[in-house]
Amino acid sequence: MSAMAEPAEGGRFGEFGGLFLPESLVPACQELEAGFRTAWADAGFRDEYFGILRDYAGRPTPVTECHRLSERLGVRVLLKREDLTHTGSHKINNVIGQALLTRRMGKQRVIAETGAGQHGVATATACALFGLDCVVYMGEVDVERQALNVFRMKLLGAEVRPVGSGSRTLKDAINEAMRDWVASVESTHYCLGSVMGPHPYPWMVREFQRIIGEEARDQCRAILDGDDPDYVVACVGGGSNAAGTFAGFVDTRSKLIGVEPAGGAAIGHGVPGVVHGSKSFLLQDEHGQVLEAHSISAGLDYPGVGPEHAYLSSIGRARYVAAADGEVLEALQLLARTEGIIPALEPAHAVAWLVRAAGTDELPAGSTVMLTMSGRGDKDAEQVMGLLG
Amino acid sequence: MTTLIDLEAHLRARRDAGQKLLVPYVTGGLGSNWVNVLRAMAAAGADAIEIGIPFSDPVMDGPTIQEASQRALDLGATPLGILAQVADLDVGVPLVAMTYYNIVFRTGHRRFARTLADVGVSGAIVPDIPLEESLDWTRAADDAGIATVLLASPVTPDDRLVRICERSRGFVYGVSLMGITGERASLAESAGVMAKRLKAVTDKPVLLGFGVSSAQHAVEAARQADGVVVASALMRRVLDGGTPEQVGALVGELRAALDGM
Ligand SMILES: Cc1ncc(COP(=O)(O)O)c(C=O)c1O
Numbered sequence: 001m002s003a004m005a006e007p008a009e010g011g012r013f014g015e016f017g018g019l020f021l022p023e024s025l026v027p028a029c030q031e032l033e034a035g036f037r038t039a040w041a042d043a044g045f046r047d048e049y050f051g052i053l054r055d056y057a058g059r060p061t062p063v064t065e066c067h068r069l070s071e072r073l074g075v076r077v078l079l080k081r082e083d084l085t086h087t088g089s090h091k092i093n094n095v096i097g098q099a100l101l102t103r104r105m106g107k108q109r110v111i112a113e114t115g116a117g118q119h120g121v122a123t124a125t126a127c128a129l130f131g132l133d134c135v136v137y138m139g140e141v142d143v144e145r146q147a148l149n150v151f152r153m154k155l156l157g158a159e160v161r162p163v164g165s166g167s168r169t170l171k172d173a174i175n176e177a178m179r180d181w182v183a184s185v186e187s188t189h190y191c192l193g194s195v196m197g198p199h200p201y202p203w204m205v206r207e208f209q210r211i212i213g214e215e216a217r218d219q220c221r222a223i224l225d226g227d228d229p230d231y232v233v234a235c236v237g238g239g240s241n242a243a244g245t246f247a248g249f250v251d252t253r254s255k256l257i258g259v260e261p262a263g264g265a266a267i268g269h270g271v272p273g274v275v276h277g278s279k280s281f282l283l284q285d286e287h288g289q290v291l292e293a294h295s296i297s298a299g300l301d302y303p304g305v306g307p308e309h310a311y312l313s314s315i316g317r318a319r320y321v322a323a324a325d326g327e328v329l330e331a332l333q334l335l336a337r338t339e340g341i342i343p344a345l346e347p348a349h350a351v352a353w354l355v356r357a358a359g360t361d362e363l364p365a366g367s368t369v370m371l372t373m374s375g376r377g378d379k380d381a382e383q384v385m386g387l388l389g
Numbered sequence: 390m391t392t393l394i395d396l397e398a399h400l401r402a403r404r405d406a407g408q409k410l411l412v413p414y415v416t417g418g419l420g421s422n423w424v425n426v427l428r429a430m431a432a433a434g435a436d437a438i439e440i441g442i443p444f445s446d447p448v449m450d451g452p453t454i455q456e457a458s459q460r461a462l463d464l465g466a467t468p469l470g471i472l473a474q475v476a477d478l479d480v481g482v483p484l485v486a487m488t489y490y491n492i493v494f495r496t497g498h499r500r501f502a503r504t505l506a507d508v509g510v511s512g513a514i515v516p517d518i519p520l521e522e523s524l525d526w527t528r529a530a531d532d533a534g535i536a537t538v539l540l541a542s543p544v545t546p547d548d549r550l551v552r553i554c555e556r557s558r559g560f561v562y563g564v565s566l567m568g569i570t571g572e573r574a575s576l577a578e579s580a581g582v583m584a585k586r587l588k589a590v591t592d593k594p595v596l597l598g599f600g601v602s603s604a605q606h607a608v609e610a611a612r613q614a615d616g617v618v619v620a621s622a623l624m625r626r627v628l629d630g631g632t633p634e635q636v637g638a639l640v641g642e643l644r645a646a647l648d649g650m
Pocket residue numbers: 089090115116117118119193194195235236237238239240241242298299300344346347374375376
């Protein structure tokens with residue numbers, strides 16, 4: 001059986017996952033699980049989902065071979081170009097699926113959390129497309145550093161609610177979205193943006209992102225004469241672009257690498273814990289208080305990680321490494337100059353690992369690497385401009 | 390060592406004697422005075438007292454409890470530190486710890502349960518452990534003699550409600566509305582329905598909480614339920630600088646209103 005099959009009873013990935021939520025939200029999650037299960041097995045639903053991804057979101061996205069970067073690093077680099085999708089990141093894959101489910105469940109209002117704003121923009125986009133009401137919660141720190149995306153969401157007709165509690169970043173935006181949901185669950189769908197939260201979200205979001213890995217595997221085989229890449233790399237915030245990517249390669253020989261931000265490395269530095277509905281690795285103190293993450297990247301600035309990544313790490317099927325802010329900025333510029341691709345700060349973490357590891361035992365010279373370019377850098381241009389002075 | 394009062398027996402005895410039950414809440418570790426607040430609540434006629442053990446990410450709580458929790462954490466409150474402070478406190482009514490699951494999980498199920506028992510806390514409420522996930526904790530709690538109070542919600546289906554009542558110990562906590570904790574202008578309509586549904590399927594004490602903000606709300610809620618849990622209305626007074634005596638007086642008003650029913 002695949003190491004990324006359907007989770008066990010109750011949404012378990014090994015000892016991780018589950019559904020740890022107040023009773024008021026449990027029936028909604030159970031209804032969502034049943035709804036997703038039947039929809040995902042329904043050819044009509046799948047046709048509509050894949051059709052929208054093709055005709056509206058621009059799938060399939062290409063795999064680009066990076067000749068100049070490969071030469072420079074001594075490894076053969078292929079990029080899966082999620083940055084070329086409508087709205088500019090992989091987040092659209094998930095929200096189209098959840099928006100279709102929202103309609104199927106007869107709900108009219110959608111709430112979402114966002115860090116970098118990409119999930120918020122994608123959710124606002126899908127809501128505009130389907131005529132749904134949309135409210136996006138966003139930490140005040142992120143409202144500031146991702147101002148462009150805040151404006152995009154408003155243009156798309158969404159209401160953006162800044163969150164001033166706690167670290168005023170992604171973690172607190174999720175808290176506030178959950179508080180909204182407890183009061184509105186009968187009319188509202190919570191469109192979670194990553195492979196985290198209570199069952200069925202980690203499973204459902206991975207399935208909606210699986211298309212990244214499945215397309216990429218076939219595209220890589222076409223480029224590599226039927227072979228699979230030696231390494232498959234993706235950045236990990238909650239872990240949705242990585243989970244979708246890994247799902248396509250987990251049953252191949254490819255080594256799977258997830259890159260966390262050094263200031264928010266839940267698998268690297270965390271211990272098992274329970275927050276936002278599931279059990280996974282978590283940055284927390286000795287008493288169980290959740291710690292604040294600190295990352296240059298709003299999309300990765302989160303102290304937890306999706307439970308399936310905790311599982312893949314625990315069984316050794318995927319390895320998780322970290323990249324620091326400084327090397328991320330370097331990597332972003334390197335990719336821009338050698339390939340003409342300005343990555344978002346999130347996937348720039350994956351590029352940073354690639355640059356650091358290439359030619360070492362971690363990533364020997366001559367290897368082939370497939371890296372998921374999860375989003376484009378437009379949203380970060382202003383922040384990067386400030387950082388580079 | 391403080392003796393462990395049997396939460397359910399205690400509440401049943403008072404209910405069966407015709408008393409409406411009053412359970413006020415205090416955030417543990419909120420200022421040097423919080424233990425005095427707890428004492429004042431007991432002296433003012435509380436039938437049991439909930440002690441909130443603050444968590445960094447209280448998703449079930451509104452602004453008042455969020456602020457109380459954050460202030461307590463900023464003052465250096467820790468779960469075991471708070472519990473140590475109640476160890477020699479013999480207030481004569483059962484204490485119930487209320488916290489989020491990560492605090493329990495991080496401390497360790499058995500260690501947390503044993504600590505509660507050691508300091509004389511009779512019960513625990515952990516709102517983010519639903520029925521399906523409760524086994525790891527309830528096994529440890531049962532072994533240590535700690536009553537695990539489960540919550541029922543207005544959207545809980547009937548069959549599930551029965552299972553929640555069966556597994557709940559001490560009392561059954563009926564959430565009076567769909568939403569987070571915090572004061573409301575009036576008692577939610579769902580409160581009465583919640584209480585009636587619970588009373589129809591269980592003989593355990595049924596208490597309503599969330600949004601019970603005044604003596605009038607308490608009386609209204611206790612028409613259908615066996616009693617009420619009151620948190621935000623009291624903690625707002627604490628946050629506004631109220632003395633233990635003043636908070637105790639508020640509890641006294643609730644007591645008098647319930648006794649006058
Ligand atoms: C471009 C991009 N990549 C990655 C992420 C991180 O999310 P995940 O780990 O779920 O893919 C984000 C989140 O905002 C993002 O915008």
